[in-house]
Amino acid sequence: MQSVRKTMSYSRHRLLPLLYTTLGLYLIFLLLRYPGLSLQYALTGLTLWFEKMIPTLLPFMILSGILISMNLTERFVRLLHPLLHCLYGTTPNGSYTMIMGFLCGFPMGARVAGELRRKGRLSREEAQLLLAFCNNIGPIYFLSFVVSTLSLRQPLLPFLVMYGVPLVYGLVLMRLYAVRRPFSENTVEAADCEPEGLLSAMDSSILSGLVGIGRLGGYMVFFNLLNILFVPFTHLPPFLLQLYNCILEITSGISRCGQAHPYLALIALPFGGFSCIAQTYGMINGTDLTIRPYLIHKLIQTALTALCYFLLSLL
Numbered sequence: 001m002q003s004v005r006k007t008m009s010y011s012r013h014r015l016l017p018l019l020y021t022t023l024g025l026y027l028i029f030l031l032l033r034y035p036g037l038s039l040q041y042a043l044t045g046l047t048l049w050f051e052k053m054i055p056t057l058l059p060f061m062i063l064s065g066i067l068i069s070m071n072l073t074e075r076f077v078r079l080l081h082p083l084l085h086c087l088y089g090t091t092p093n094g095s096y097t098m099i100m101g102f103l104c105g106f107p108m109g110a111r112v113a114g115e116l117r118r119k120g121r122l123s124r125e126e127a128q129l130l131l132a133f134c135n136n137i138g139p140i141y142f143l144s145f146v147v148s149t150l151s152l153r154q155p156l157l158p159f160l161v162m163y164g165v166p167l168v169y170g171l172v173l174m175r176l177y178a179v180r181r182p183f184s185e186n187t188v189e190a191a192d193c194e195p196e197g198l199l200s201a202m203d204s205s206i207l208s209g210l211v212g213i214g215r216l217g218g219y220m221v222f223f224n225l226l227n228i229l230f231v232p233f234t235h236l237p238p239f240l241l242q243l244y245n246c247i248l249e250i251t252s253g254i255s256r257c258g259q260a261h262p263y264l265a266l267i268a269l270p271f272g273g274f275s276c277i278a279q280t281y282g283m284i285n286g287t288d289l290t291i292r293p294y295l296i297h298k299l300i301q302t303a304l305t306a307l308c309y310f311l312l313s314l315l
Contacts, residue, residue, distance in 0.1 A: 030228045038228055045224030048251050049217040056140060058213045060104040061111065065205025067096075068115055071195040088174040090130070093121045097130045098170075102163065105138015106276060110283035110294075111212060117287045124288050129177060131289060132297035133170035135280060136163070137250070137269050146269070149254050150262040158266055161308050165270065165301055173297075215282050223249040223275035249275040263309055271302040 031038045067073050074092040077084075077099060084095040093116050101109025113131050116122040122130075137146070142162060147155045196204070226248055230241060242257030246265060250273040254265045277298075281291045 027226075027229070030231065031225075034228060034231060037231060038225065041224045041227050042221050044252055045221035045249070046217065048224075049220045052141070052145065052251065053216055053220070054213055056105065056138070057108070057216070058209055060100070060108055061209035061212055062202075062205045064100055064104070064108065064112055065115070065208050066198075066201045068112075068119070069196040069201035069204060070198070073116070073121075087171060089177075090174070091122070091126060094126050094130055097122065097127070098134050101130070101134030102136065102167075103139070105141050106135055106272060107216070107279050107283050108138075109135030110280040114284040114287050114289065117284075117289060125177065127287075128289055128293060129170075129173055131280075131284070131294050132173060133166040133301070135294070136166055137272065139163070142269075145251070146254060146265070150265060152262070157312070161305060161312075162266070162269060165304050165308065169297075169301055169304065212283070216279050219275055219279045219282065220249065220251075223273070223278070224252050227252070247271070247273055249273045267302065267306045267309060270305050271298050 067076055073096040074081075077092055077095040080099060081090075081092050081095040084090050084098060088094070088098070090098060097109065097112045097116060100112045110131055113122065113127045113134070117124065117127045139159075142159060143155070146152075152158060195201075227245060230236060230244060239261070242253070242261060243264065245256045246253030246268040250265075250268060250271075253268065253273065257264060277291065277295060280294060284291070
């Protein structure tokens with residue numbers, strides 16, 4: 001056991017820095033070797049961010065920030081909370097995280113969970129479990145972009161699989177935890193609970209939203225740029241390159257391989273790609289929430305999605 005720990009420690013402190021340095025030098029070489037292609041990939045990420053993410057996400061970020069700053073989240077979910085509490089055992093702010101995560105789309109689930117956790121209105125356990133299944137591609141994105149790009153003639157079944165898997169998975173996950181230890185309402189200092197005025201909440205929410213959306217734009221540009229890594233390997237099978245595109249950044253991956261492999265894109269949607277993982281980390285950075293459980297849960301849901309499509313293909 002001690003030798004295994006020494007090996008892991010050696011890998012962490014010696015091999016990983018060497019790997020990162022080599023990868024960085026290789027990427028710089030590719031940027032200089034293929035300047036036009038680098039510009040094209042970066043521009044693709046910037047365009048997707050400007051045309052897709054800003055108009056669909058920024059308004060929700062600002063609105064949600066106002067509701068949280070003015071302590072209106074519990075009023076917002078008053079009608080749906082009894083049902084969600086009965087099924088999932090959530091607190092009112094947990095119900096708010098679920099609603100915003102599923103309706104507004106990625107990465108609002110992570111952003112809301114992170115903001116409420118910073119303010120002490122969600123317990124660490126509830127926030128971490130909600131993060132596992134509430135941070136998904138949004139229905140507007142699915143119906144407007146995925147359906148048209150993949151040319152899905154019957155989108156109802158993929159839609160049900162896309163959102164049915166995390167809903168059922170979250171139901172099992174939350175109820176198993178609640179049986180052992182029910183979620184508790186967090187108590188925070190009175191000063192932290194004091195609601196802001198409308199103008200103050202609006203101003204802080206706009207600034208926070210712009211910072212958040214700008215961070216997402218940086219991730220999209222960088223991960224789209226990483227498509228250049230395999231450009232020198234021209235003899236690789238197209239399927240492997242398309243799979244890499246989907247795993248790297250889901251939006252550009254769907255654009256590149258959706259028509260040829262629609263089910264590959266549908267199966268990759270719950271995972272969201274490494275870009276989505278990095279963006280989620282950015283949303284919860286500065287809290288005591290961790291990215292590793294989120295990644296494990298996403299991989300499990302991706303496997304369950306693949307199983308659903310496999311079983312449906314047998315019918």
